[in-house]
Amino acid sequence: MGIIKRVICMLAVASLIVGCASRGGLSRTEYITLEATGYCKCQECCGWKRNLLMQSVYAYGDMKGEKKKIGQTASGTKAKPGHTIAADTTIFPFGTRMKVPGYGWGTVEDRGGAIKGNKIDLFFKTHKQALEWGRQTVKVEVVMP
Numbered sequence: 001m002g003i004i005k006r007v008i009c010m011l012a013v014a015s016l017i018v019g020c021a022s023r024g025g026l027s028r029t030e031y032i033t034l035e036a037t038g039y040c041k042c043q044e045c046c047g048w049k050r051n052l053l054m055q056s057v058y059a060y061g062d063m064k065g066e067k068k069k070i071g072q073t074a075s076g077t078k079a080k081p082g083h084t085i086a087a088d089t090t091i092f093p094f095g096t097r098m099k100v101p102g103y104g105w106g107t108v109e110d111r112g113g114a115i116k117g118n119k120i121d122l123f124f125k126t127h128k129q130a131l132e133w134g135r136q137t138v139k140v141e142v143v144m145p
């Protein structure tokens with residue numbers, strides 16, 4: 001193993017993306033235990049409300065009062081049930097693929113104020129489905145982009 005590869009490996013380990021040594025290099029698939037909750041595009045899940053002009057705006061936070069596109073992710077894509085995952089993008093950047101037991105393959109395309117560290121949020125079609133998912137600790141297959 002060359003020195004550059006060694007350094008890359010050490011950096012990867014330092015940023016919690018472990019396992020490159022055991023697989024001998026190119027594979028970036030990891031199994032990571034994460035705490036998964038569910039969300040949908042509703043006001044309760046995404047913190048928006050209607051202003052006096054009936055426009056949808058952020059209800060709180062840094063963007064309070066700014067227009068919000070309902071159902072649009074932080075990466076600009078349309079949130080899709082069974083696909084869109086919100087994660088801490090300092091650890092799992094947009095485009096990270098995740099196979100979540102009980103949810104299937106999804107892609108990190110969103111983030112949220114409470115979604116930090118080992119927490120992820122799975123997008124569902126309805127609020128009822130998001131509630132039914134609840135909060136589950138799952139072993140997730142993660143493929144870094």
Ligand SMILES: [Zn+2]
Binds near residue numbers: 039040126127
């Ligand atoms: Zn909801």
